Amino acid sequence: YVLNGHKAVVIGAPYATHLIVTARTGGGQREAQGVSVFLVEKSAKGVTTRDYPTVDGFLASEVFLENVSVGADALIGAEGQSLGLVEKVMDEAVAATCAEACGVLRKLHEGTLEYTKQRKQFGQPISSFQVLQHRMVDMFIQLEQSISMTYMATIKLGETDADRSKAVAAAKVQIGKACKFVGQNAIQLHGGMGMTDEMAIGHYFKRATMIEGAFGSTDHYLARYETLSLGAAA
Numbered sequence: 003y004v005l006n007g008h009k010a011v012v013i014g015a016p017y018a019t020h021l022i023v024t025a026r027t028g029g030g031q032r033e034a035q036g037v038s039v040f041l042v043e044k045s046a047k048g049v050t051t052r053d054y055p056t057v058d059g060f061l062a063s064e065v066f067l068e069n070v071s072v073g074a075d076a077l078i079g080a081e082g083q084s085l086g087l088v089e090k091v092m093d094e095a096v097a098a099t100c101a102e103a104c105g106v107l108r109k110l111h112e113g114t115l116e117y118t119k120q121r122k123q124f125g126q127p128i129s130s131f132q133v134l135q136h137r138m139v140d141m142f143i144q145l146e147q148s149i150s151m152t153y154m155a156t157i158k159l160g161e162t163d164a165d166r167s168k169a170v171a172a173a174k175v176q177i178g179k180a181c182k183f184v185g186q187n188a189i190q191l192h193g194g195m196g197m198t199d200e201m202a203i204g205h206y207f208k209r210a211t212m213i214e215g216a217f218g219s220t221d222h223y224l225a226r227y228e229t230l231s232l233g234a235a236a
Contacts, residue, residue, distance in 0.1 A: 005072065009023070050068070111142055154169050
């Protein structure tokens with residue numbers, strides 16, 4: 003097999019000795035059949051990478067493959083039959099990321115509560131202002147909904163492909179919305195200094211922002227859930 007292509011924002015690639023590469027070995031662009039998975043040495047001829055840090059402190063790479071020759075022993079699974087495997091691994095990775103997001107959201111909420119009890123305006127803590135209390139309650143609701151949806155997605159990982167993928171897509175939609183809402187409100191309630199590196203809340207916000215778009219945007223997973231629920235006609 004000869005592999006050509008470009009993989010963007012490959013998280014963890016700077017540390018890796020091998021890369022798991024998806025490639026089309028047959029069929030049309032939108033066909034389920036024809037997707038294969040290969041294990042490729044990063045040091046193989048034709049593989050080049052450009053490493054860089056991401057905004058949340060992780061490392062990623064741009065991976066370029068130019069006429070990379072691999073043998074049949076590099077195949078993972080059967081040739082052209084790996085889309086189901088890819089989707090299963092993706093769903094498991096998304097569910098794990100949703101679980102991480104729940105922890106990030108909890109830290110964002112707890113940090114905001116703590117700060118508003120200390121920050122004073124007009125001689126009293128800003129946590130005593132009713133409008134800010136309402137906002138923090140809304141943040142808490144988003145957190146609890148995210149936890150529940152993540153539990154459901156985790157439970158469904160052992161179900162049929164359709165049930166698993168629907169539950170994971172629904173959880174990712176909720177997580178995406180919560181990361182945006184909770185993160186932005188945490189920063190706003192901290193004021194401008196919430197984005198500084200000196201405050202932990204800014205680092206949690208950056209991680210929440212990355213999680214929001216990880217494996218696909220909120221709109222992508224909303225469309226995926228719709229298609230899985232209603233069929234291609236949706």
